[in-house]
Amino acid sequence: xxxxxxxxxxxxxxxxxxxxxxxxxxxxxxxxxxxxxxxxxxxxxxxxxxxxxxxxxxxxxxxxxxxxxxxxxxxxxxxxxxxxxxxxxxxxxxxxxxxxxxxxxxxxxxxxxxxxxxxxxxxxxxxxxxxxxxxxxxxxxxxxxxxxxxxxxxxxxxxxxxxxxxxxxxxxxxxxxxxxxxxxxxxxxxxxxxxxxxxxxxxxxxxxxxxxxxxxxxxxxxxxxxxxxxxxxxxxxxxxxxxxxxxxxxxxxxxxxxxxxxxxxxxxxxxxxxxxxxxxxxxxxxxxxxxxxxxxxxxxxxxxxxxxxxxxxxxxxxxxxxxxxxxxxxxxxxxxxxxxxxxxxxxxxxxxxxxxxxxx
Amino acid sequence: xxxxxxxxxxxxxxxxxxxxxxxxxxxxxxxxxxxxxxxxxxxxxxxxxxxxxxxxxxxxxxxxxxxxxxxxxxxxxxxxxxxxxxxxxxxxxxxxxxxxxxxxxxxxxxxxxxxxxxxxxxxxxxxxxxxxxxxxxxxxxxxxxxxxxxxxxxxxxxxxxxxxxxxxxxxxxxxxxxxxxxxxxxxxxxxxxxxxxxxxxxxxxxxxxxxxxxxxxxxxxxxxxxxxxxxxxxxxxxxxxxxxxxxxxxxxxxxxxxxxxxxxxxxxxxxxxxxxxxxxxxxxxxxxxxxxxxxxxxxxxxxxxxxxxxxxxxxxxxxxxxxxxxx
Numbered sequence: 001x002x003x004x005x006x007x008x009x010x011x012x013x014x015x016x017x018x019x020x021x022x023x024x025x026x027x028x029x030x031x032x033x034x035x036x037x038x039x040x041x042x043x044x045x046x047x048x049x050x051x052x053x054x055x056x057x058x059x060x061x062x063x064x065x066x067x068x069x070x071x072x073x074x075x076x077x078x079x080x081x082x083x084x085x086x087x088x089x090x091x092x093x094x095x096x097x098x099x100x101x102x103x104x105x106x107x108x109x110x111x112x113x114x115x116x117x118x119x120x121x122x123x124x125x126x127x128x129x130x131x132x133x134x135x136x137x138x139x140x141x142x143x144x145x146x147x148x149x150x151x152x153x154x155x156x157x158x159x160x161x162x163x164x165x166x167x168x169x170x171x172x173x174x175x176x177x178x179x180x181x182x183x184x185x186x187x188x189x190x191x192x193x194x195x196x197x198x199x200x201x202x203x204x205x206x207x208x209x210x211x212x213x214x215x216x217x218x219x220x221x222x223x224x225x226x227x228x229x230x231x232x233x234x235x236x237x238x239x240x241x242x243x244x245x246x247x248x249x250x251x252x253x254x255x256x257x258x259x260x261x262x263x264x265x266x267x268x269x270x271x272x273x274x275x276x277x278x279x280x281x282x283x284x285x286x287x288x289x290x291x292x293x294x295x296x297x298x299x300x301x302x303x304x305x306x307x308x309x310x311x312x313x314x315x316x317x318x319x320x321x322x323x324x325x326x327x328x329x330x331x332x333x334x335x336x337x338x339x340x341x342x343x344x345x346x347x348x349x350x351x352x353x354x355x356x357x358x359x360x
Numbered sequence: 361x362x363x364x365x366x367x368x369x370x371x372x373x374x375x376x377x378x379x380x381x382x383x384x385x386x387x388x389x390x391x392x393x394x395x396x397x398x399x400x401x402x403x404x405x406x407x408x409x410x411x412x413x414x415x416x417x418x419x420x421x422x423x424x425x426x427x428x429x430x431x432x433x434x435x436x437x438x439x440x441x442x443x444x445x446x447x448x449x450x451x452x453x454x455x456x457x458x459x460x461x462x463x464x465x466x467x468x469x470x471x472x473x474x475x476x477x478x479x480x481x482x483x484x485x486x487x488x489x490x491x492x493x494x495x496x497x498x499x500x501x502x503x504x505x506x507x508x509x510x511x512x513x514x515x516x517x518x519x520x521x522x523x524x525x526x527x528x529x530x531x532x533x534x535x536x537x538x539x540x541x542x543x544x545x546x547x548x549x550x551x552x553x554x555x556x557x558x559x560x561x562x563x564x565x566x567x568x569x570x571x572x573x574x575x576x577x578x579x580x581x582x583x584x585x586x587x588x589x590x591x592x593x594x595x596x597x598x599x600x601x602x603x604x605x606x607x608x609x610x611x612x613x614x615x616x617x618x619x620x621x622x623x624x625x626x627x628x629x630x631x632x633x634x635x636x637x638x639x640x641x642x643x644x645x646x647x648x649x650x651x652x653x654x655x656x657x658x659x660x661x662x663x664x665x666x667x668x669x670x671x672x673x674x675x676x677x678x679x680x681x682x683x684x685x686x687x
Contacts, residue, residue, distance in 0.1 A: 051547040052518065158635045159403070188402040188574050193618035193631035200628075215547055218577075218620040222629060259552040261577030263619045265601045277517045277550075338605040341616075343683050345630070348613045351653035352630055 003078055004039035005209050006063065006177055011036045011072035012233075013058050017282060030282045032058045034233035035072070037308075040177065045203065045210040047224035047241075049217060049256065051278050055233040056213045060179045063211060064096055065089070077176065094124050097170035101182035103162035107154040113140070113165055114150035120172045139168040143198060160191035164198065171202070179211045184219060196222055218260055221245060226314075229253045232289040233281055235308060239315030247328060249317035251294045254328065288320065296321050363390040364568045365414070365536055370427035372413045374639070381640045383409040383422060385592035391585070393535070394562065396569040398583030398600065400576060400615065404636040406592040407572045411538045414570075415454060416444050432535065450480045453529030455522075457541035462525055463513040469524045470509035473497070477531050496527040500557060519550035526554070530561060540572045555581055576619050580604060588612050591637055591647040594666065596675040608675035610652045610682060646677070654682050 014029040033055040040046045048056045061067045063074055065081065073082045081092055097120075100106035107116060117136045121127060127135060137147050143164040154162055163183060170178050180199065184192040196219060202208060214220050220227060221241065228238040229252060237250040248254045279285055285292050291301040300320050308318040319325070367389045373380040384406045391397040399407050412418050414429050416436060429436040431452065436444060448454075456462045464472060473493040477484065484492075490509070497505035500523040513521055522542065529537060539558070543551035555578065562569055571582055579586055583600040588611060596609040607613050617630025634651045637643060643650050649659035658678060666674040669681065679685060 051549060160635060189576070190402055190615060190618040190632040191635065193620070193629035194633070196620070196629055197631055216620075217548070222620045255549060259548040261548075261551070261555070261575065261581045263576040263580050263604065263616065263621065265580040265604050277519060340606050340681075340683075341604065344607060344613055344681070345617055347682055347685070348610070348617055348653060349630055352617075355633070355653055 002041070004075075005042045005044075005077060006040040006211070007075040008039070008059075008063060009037045009073050009075075011059065011062055011074065012070045013055075013062055013067065014070045028282060030280075031233050031284060032281055033062060033069075034281075034284070036230075036233070036235055037072075038228055038235065038238060040209050040211060042176070042209055043203070043207045044225045045212050045223055047212040047214055047220040047227045048230055049214055049220055049227060050230035051215060051256075053278055053281065054230045055281070056230050057181055059230070060098070060181050060211060060213050064098060064179055066098075090124075094173045095175050096177040096179065097173065097175040098179040098181060099163070099166050099170050099183045102186055103159050103166055104154075104186075106166055107162055109154050112151055112153055113145075116154075116165060117150075117169055117172055120169060124173055126173065135172065139172055142171065142202065143168045158191075159187050160194055163187060163191075163195050167195075167198065167202070171206070174206075175208070177209045177211065179213070181213045182215070183212075185214070185216065192219065199223060216260075217245075217256055229256065232278065232284055234289060234318065236290065236318045237316065238308070239312070243312065243315045247312075247315075249311045249315065249322040249325065250290075250319045251296050251325065252290050254325075255293075288318075296325060362392070364393045364432060365570075366390045366428075366430040367410075367414065368428045368430065370410070370413055370424065370429065372409055372418055372422055372424045375421040375423075376640065378640065380425070382592050382642075383639055384413055386427070387589075387592075387594055388427075389587055389594065389597075391536070391568045391570060393568050394566045395584040396562070396571055396582050396600075398579040398586045399570065399572045399589055400574065400579055400586060401589035402574060402636050404638075405589045406639075407589055408540055409592075410589070411454070411540055411570065411572055414538065415448055415452065417448075446480070449476055449529075449534075450532045451534055452536045452538065453532065453534035455525050455529045455537070455539045455542045457544055463521055465513055468510050468512055469497075469516070470494075470511075473524070473528050473531055476528055480532050493527075493531065496531045497524070499530070499561070500524075500527045501553075502527070517550075518546055519553065522546060522550075522554055523557070526557070526561075530565075533565065534567055536568045536570065538570045538572070541574070542571070543578065544573070544575070551578075558582070576604075576615060588615070591642060592639060593647065593676065595648065595677070597666065598670075598673040602670070602673050606670065606673065608669050608673070608680040608682075609648075609677045610654050610679075611648050612675075613682070614651075614653075654679055654685060 011033060012035055013033040014031050016026040017028045017030060018024040019027045036059055038046060048059060050056050062069050073080055084092060114136050117139050118132050121132045121135060136150055140147055140149055145164055184195050187195060200223060212223055224241045227241050227244045228235045231252050237253045248257060279292060287303045288301040288306050291297045306318045306320045308316045310316050311322050367387060370384055370387045372384040373382050387410055401407050413424050418424060424437055470493055473496060474489040477489050477492060494505045494509055497508060502508050502520060502523055543554050573579060586598055586600055586603040587594045588596040590611050596612050607616055614632035618632060620629060632651055645660040645662055646664050649655040662678055664676040664678045666676045668674050
């Protein structure tokens with residue numbers, strides 16, 4: 001097996017909480033990320049999922065070294081980047097880029113699209129003016145925008161189009177890894193689908209690796225190769241997508257999966273709802289972090305912190321009772337829609353495919 | 361069963377130098393007591409403007425220019441302002457999308473709930489209001505409600521704040537609750553809690569709910585009736601099951617195809633190309649035809665009207681049912 005593109009080991013980020021003004025003293029730590037390890041291979045998508053406040057965005061920023069880790073290491077393209085500085089760090093930044101969640105806040109409203117896309121090229125000293133202009137045009141085509149869009153300002157675009165601009169900007173400097181921080185959460189479903197399809201097409205064409213941050217498991221099902229589930233600063237389950245969705249080995253993953261509303265009125269399910277909210281990362285429960293909300297809790301969970309351990313090859317869970325969890329009621333095999341609905345959706349799919357082919 | 365709310369031919373326009381811009385354009389809908397009407401569509405299709413029109417809260421320079429909104433036998437649009445104020449927040453409650461911005465950060469949640477109660481019941485004592493507010497917080501399952509009463513919004517999580525908003529909307533026992541994307545900003549786990557809560561509260565009180573959402577998963581969980589809106593109009597109306605079992609309008613098909621499903625193996629989503637047209641640049645003929653994969657030449661000329669395609673099922677498409685095109 002080839003070496004991974006990105007290798008993260010025991011990564012942690014603790015924010016000290018201070019009291020007092022002059023004689024400030026640290027009274028505790030917010031453990032936003034608390035020992036996270038994973039790998040991403042070339043051309044692969046690893047999805048990082050979890051509820052708000054679980055540390056997934058912090059992890060993404062640590063990987064990019066937008067913030068400095070408290071502990072742990074990040075290896076990228078076979079080099080430890082945790083200690084890089086200056087010019088070496090700047091060279092590295094070309095190789096890893098980010099697409100942000102909010103397409104309204106992440107584009108400078110006073111710059112034209114051409115300026116936005118050209119800026120990373122200027123920063124990294126790539127090409128002369130003519131070459132950069134050509135690259136901007138190429139990038140617009142790549143994300144499905146037209147050359148005449150180059151002279152426009154962000155406010156003239158819809159949310160989905162702005163997200164395309166954000167993606168084009170990330171791709172400008174030809175990165176190997178793109179961190180997508182909830183890239184479709186702020187968009188309508190119909191537009192989400194466009195952007196998800198675009199990300200997949202770009203990956204196939206350019207061989208990109210994605211670290212895909214999301215809280216929507218249904219979207220993750222469509223983009224990821226592997227899934228890591230985070231809870232309170234730790235990965236509680238990681239494995240190949242199909243294995244995690246078909247056989248979740250952590251109670252938290254099961255809760256997340258059962259919470260997704262399905263577009264199927266015949267399937268109003270009996271959910272396993274985790275009571276209450278995520279505990280504060282300033283005050284993490286003892287033992288297993290999830291024990292306060294877990295339906296399978298036993299005494300051992302309250303005292304002993306479970307380690308992430310393999311249940312099957314490549315499929316790890318941090319649950320003391322992983323092996324004893326009841327089998328999942330065969331993740332509801334895809335319910336066949338009524339013949340009428342199925343026929344029309346199939347027809348719709350045919351027409352869409354024909355239209356896409358015609359558009360090239 | 362008699363309908364609690366009947367919207368008939370409602371039209372809301374925004375005045376502009378270039379002429380009137382329609383945000384809601386001839387919408388007719390109804391909802392009965394104890395039932396949930398789901399309104400679905402993308403951003404910019406007029407869902408929120410419809411609910412604001414019902415509440416008579418359309419921001420200037422917009423105004424309702426035609427139609428009736430009959431609530432429990434009374435046309436709300438014809439009521440004097442003070443009578444409307446007695447209904448708004450009292451007999452019709454509303455929850456907004458953003459629990460982060462809908463609460464005032466400088467008042468405690470208790471102050472904000474009792475303010476609404478006080479506005480509709482001037483005679484109640486402060487202590488009585490407090491008791492009622494705590495009961496309301498308790499009803500939406502906020503733990504330790506008596507303590508939480510004195511919290512400020514920033515001390516609560518998003519899910520808690522949304523529950524406070526629901527408690528506030530329900531504090532006067534409304535007959536109708538309008539929920540505008542009540543769970544969109546929340547995590548799925550919290551969303552599931554809130555939807556369950558709304559269902560339970562509806563079963564207890566028999567209120568009607570108008571649920572505005574772009575998430576068909578939420579619609580499938582909640583709605584008895586569904587209206588699909590596009591560019592200010594209703595393009596399909598059906599029961600909560602028929603919209604999934606027998607979808608007719610190509611826009612509905614597109615929305616259904618866009619939803620990523622966990623149980624699905626197909627990896628490519630059926631997106632709808634393009635985006636909702638701006639209300640000042642509506643296309644001729646069917647408003648959906650530039651984005652429609654089935655569009656025929658006639659679609660650019662004929663403005664389709666809602667027509668019956670089954671019992672209690674209507675769609676505004678001249679081509680429906682689309683499988684006839686395959687032949």
